[in-house]
Amino acid sequence: MLLFLIRRLLLAIPALLGLMVLTFVLVRVVPADPATTLAGETATPQQVQEIRRKYGFDRPLYEQFAIYVGQVASGDLGNSVFSNRPVMDDVRRTLPATLELIFVSLLLATLIGIPLGTLSAVHHNGLLDHVVRVVTVGGLAVASFWFAIMLQLLFSMELEWLPLRGRIGVNIGAPPSVTGFFLVDSLLAGRWDQFVSSLRHIALPAITLAVPALATIARFARVGVLDTMQRDFVQYETAVGYPRHRIVWIYVLRNSVIAAVTQIGLLFGALVSSAVAVEAIFDWPGLGSYAVQAILSSDYKAVLAVTLVVGVIYAVINILVDLVHGLLDPRVAEQL
Known part of the structure; x- marks a missing residue:
């Protein structure tokens, strides 16, 4: 290893x-x-x-x-040619916001996508399977910027359930920085008002990013479960009387999520690029917004730094995906 x-x-x-x-x-x-x-x-x-x-x-x-x-x-990304501040300081300030948004989006997509894909495969060619396939195709086809604007119009301006922009309420203020993730830092500080405000502000941008990711994960989970359910060990466990739910949610699912896990790792990089438009629409103070400002101001040092940071994150995520493969499949672990 x-x-x-x-x-x-x-x-x-x-x-x-x-x-x-x-x-x-x-x-x-x-x-x-x-x-x-x-x-x-x-x-x-x-x-x-x-x-x-x-x-x-x-x-x-x-x-x-x-x-x-x-x-x-030497660990020096240079100074911004526009603000004359160290680019590393700007990256440290904006990166946690983007990572928090992506982690929440992936968590939401994974917790819904894998069970949804599994249920779709279990009810193959049934009503639920057809509905899931149609919904996932729509989730992959929808444009993130259009979907974000529709969510704002409905939940922020029409129903007034969720905030329109920002990361936390102006009157509440940010929690003491420990991890840079407002949801985590507010819990560590014991400030439930900050946690609720952060959760309400992150809801719409996270849903916007989660929908296409959820569709991808659900489709790969469905294909993996369908393939696994045709294997001999599933037929044997069914013949000896194992409960249906135990076969599906333990044995079949564990052997089926490897492809979905790979997609989760690849989706991380895709969400970083999608976050640029989403952060601009929701005025989210993350790395995407910082990159847009750097491009518009011809701040090449900042553009280079953002690209390098995203590349490093993508490389780390790919390594972690391979390690998770080893944990899920002992055959893969032997090859590592």
């Missing part, structure tokens, strides 16, 4: 390096000039040139990239 972790970590290094190269080149070849943006519309050519020298924009591209890689290796 230890050798597997070391091997996967070593394989992640060239992947992240390639991501850095691609992002660095794409950011620097766009028409926007960060030096001109920093200098302002009224700056003279001499002032623009001075800023270009100050931030190293006048150096060759390969030299700029080498300097950036050295900074990243």
Whole structure:
């Protein structure tokens, strides 16, 4: 297991390096000039040139990239060319909000999607199976930004059940930061009012992200259960008189969720990208909103940092998915 972790970590290094190269080149070849943006519309050519020298924009591209890689290796993501704050501080401030939103969305999608897919497979070609298939196709087809706006119109503006925007009530304030997750920190502080407010604010953006993820997980769980129920050990357990619910929810489900677990890991990366639009709509102060602001202000250091952080998270999640596979399937554990 230890050798597997070391091997996967070593394989992640060239992947992240390639991501850095691609992002660095794409950011620097766009028409926007960060030096001109920093200098302002009224700056003279001499002032623009001075800023270009100050931030190293006048150096060759390969030299700029080498300097950036050295900074990243030392744990320094540089300063924002727009706010002049350390980018790492901005990432630490915004990343917990995005992770909390994604974790809640995945938890909601998993807790509903796996049982729903299992029930659909158990009642194969029945009314429930047909309904689940239609609903999951709709969940995959719906556009997140449109669905988010519809939820806002219904639950926030029409019914006034849930907040329209933000992460917590303005009058309540944020809980003392321990994990950066408001739901967890409010419980640790014993502030139920903060917990309820955080839960109400995260409900709509989490549902928006959870619907397509739920549809994907349900469909893979359904296929896995249908395949497992055709195996000999299921027929044997049925013949010897095992209770139906025990066969389905213990033995069949454990051998069927491996594909769903893989999708959960892949969905994590997909939700990070989807969170950009959702955070903008719900004014959620996360990494997605920060990335949008960085792109609009031509803050290339922030864009590079966001891309690198997302790449690292994606690599870690993939490693964790392989480890969970080993826990679910001893045959996989022997190969690790």
